[in-house]
Amino acid sequence: MTNTMTYKGYSARIEYDDEDGIFTGRLAGISDGVGFHADTVEALRDAFHEAVEDYVETCAKVGKEPQKAFSGQVMFRVDPEVHRKAALAAELSGKSLNQWAEEVLGRAAE
Incomplete structure (x- = not known):
């Protein structure tokens, strides 16, 4: 089972907090801290979609380009x-x- 969700090119890692009885998620691959939570999978999906929409809208309001998917170019050194x-x-x-x-x-x- 994967613990990820994807929406409009954004992905999130999902965890379950047994103490609080909720699912939590955080957008991956962006430097801004965007999190969300819910107590059911369906509500979590809605919260994730809302978090993505809010992130994109907030970036537009402040004149910042939202971070998007990676370019596909990887440069690294190996032995x-x-x-x-x-x-x-x-x-x-x-x-x-x-x-x-x-x-x-x-x-x-x-």
Whole structure:
């Protein structure tokens, strides 16, 4: 079971607080702290949608561009031996290093 919700390109991580008997969520991938909560899954979904809408509206009111989904460009450094092995694995699978890395990262992120 995944503990995430997605709406209009925004995602949130969901947790259950047994002490208070509520579900809580927080928008992921943005620096602004946007949270929401509810005591049922249906109400949580509504609260999540409302939080996204409020976030976008508030950004518009204050003249700030809302943070959106990631660009898809990732730059990072790895050990040269890891780079060599990854390039070899990509070549042997008939893919570019970029295609191979996207597949591997996609599987790992699931």
